[in-house]
Amino acid sequence: MMAAVALASQTAPDPVAADFTRIASALPGANVAWLAKLRRQALERFVERGLPTTREEAWKYTNISALAKRPYTLGTKSDVTPVVDVAPFTFADLGAHLVVFVDGRFSPALSRIGALQAGCTLASVADVLAREPERLEAAFATRTGHTIFSDLNAAFARDGLYLHLAAGVTLGEPVHALFVTTRDDVVAHPRNVIVAEAGARAFVIEHHVSAGAASYFTNAVTQIDIGTKASIGHCKLQQEGARAFHIAGVHIAQRRSSRFESQSIALGAALSRADIATAFDDEGCEASLAGLYLVGGRQHVDHHTLVDHAKPNGTSRALYKGVLDDGARGVFNGKIIVRPDAQKTDAHLANHNLLLSKSAEIDTKPELTIDADDVKCSHGATVGQLDETALFYLRSRAIDPATARALLTYAFAHDVVERVPLAPLRTALERTLLARLPQAERLRDIA
């Protein structure tokens, strides 16, 4: 069954409702009462609000009207999974559990899930919905920090990564969740759920790529619940195709003394937006958010981060760096909220941007809301060009100007990449970064 979902004009989103009516009964878990209700409610919220416009503060600098104009197709059930070579998207020596989704659906044939220790569940959301849907109820019901796109996702979501770690379980190998889109006009709503019970630990790579040059829309939501003293690392790699739209929400709930470490690397898509929001639901939480966006041409990239210090003794660090070339446009909005109860909060946020061309643009806005008095908070944002002294230094060492500029751009971006904790992944990212720079051949042995 093919279902064309015209993603609604802003004034009349009803076609989405019509599409929902048409396909709802075919979605995984359609017979699960709580889920059906949740989907209907999410749809109603979406229909009522419609797609955001630039009149809304959170979407002021990111105009998604082009998205509304395209007819998108939800991936279909009966279609044969396209043949995709995922090798180019995997990382040598990483030893990860590879979980592949093609056009929004789990592909057992392309996935390689190794032996898992007791207390660890790694599966596709569609499978869990078919067998033990109750495992997902709490995560699906959470709406903290959600946007209108999360509602759209909630209404149509059919698959995604499910990872559950029982108390005290450390997942030895990282999980590589690979989302490959292959066809034009596909819309995929991946819904990922990661639950780490007390003291559990894992590292998950959420990787979005395109096989070919299709124009499509990814609307992903990742819900992460980190239990007491648990620790989750999440590396989001957005390498969508040049004609793709990518919108993603990563929503984290942190329990007492838990730790969340995030890297968000955005290189692809015509337009991308990522909302990464963590809430400290108890004392002593730590969060580290690092991000890098490196774009050129007419690309548009938007990051919104939020650290909600609701409880005392929390520590958060956010460092986002952007490199914008040609006529690219970047948006960064980083929020820190310190609630009245959150004494002894230690929060820092920085956003640094490098504009490589006169027509590149960045709108950056760090925001601090502090309602507690015994806290240590700071923020800063910079926008600049390559350092003239550093360029001169390299040129005085016989390095040609183009290579010198590439070296300094790499040095600027490397600051974020070096925070990626897994060496094989870091090395691959360094190579990806270098390949994006001019003089790539000369820069091969840089590190």
Add this chain to the structure above:
Amino acid sequence: MPSNDKQRTSGEPMLVVRDLAVKVDDKQILRGLDLTVNPGEVHAIMGPNGSGKSTLAQVLAGREAFTVTGGEVRYQGHDLLALAPEERAREGVFLAFQYPVEIPGVSNVYLLKAAVNAVRRHRGEQELDAMEFLSLIREKMKLLDMNDQLLFRSVNEGFSGGEKKRNEILQMALLEPALAILDETDSGLDIDALQVVSKGINALRSPERAMVLVTHYQRLLDYVVPDFVHVLAHGRIVKSGGKELALELEARGYGWIEQETARETAQAAK
């Protein structure tokens, strides 16, 4: 006492600076500077802070933020000012920076190899492969008592003051320049580091190579003994002499030179 105009004239001078005038941000820093340096010579340029010493060093290396408003610079008989910084480097001009730049994520060995191979390409020589380069660099590092690990760390990142300056001299040793300009290489060095760096500089002295040492203090000149000492004040060289001039400056400061210059200017006006 030797002076600039009595220098030996056999062969072509390495560097001839004539009436050089330079502006930085609309401020006139150099006002008619003259200097001639022959192969094999070591010249020290001394002077009070703000006299234009560092400006001279950077203009010779091609810093574009500085605007040459008058005069000329001939290097081995060619117009040096017409060349871009990287072209000067490939032609054998080297500047050791007062404040070497940190470049995170770019390994020191990468930069060194890229620099050496850029020069070799320019000379029409075969580029060195990784093995050849490592054996070359290890030999040069011995000269400077440098730890191997500094090769694989990011360029100057987290280096101590002494390590940064040694790294500059290491670059000089690798690039084998015809004209080396050392900008305040002694600043920020403790006595041990100063001795090591000086040993490195002395090892690179040769009849074919000229050096210009820019320094505020005489200290470095105890170890690297110059053939000529020049005093730069108000954008011009106001006094030249032999190595004993540096000692006199150390003992008497720069004030007397300024007075003497003022007197000479007044006499010339009569």
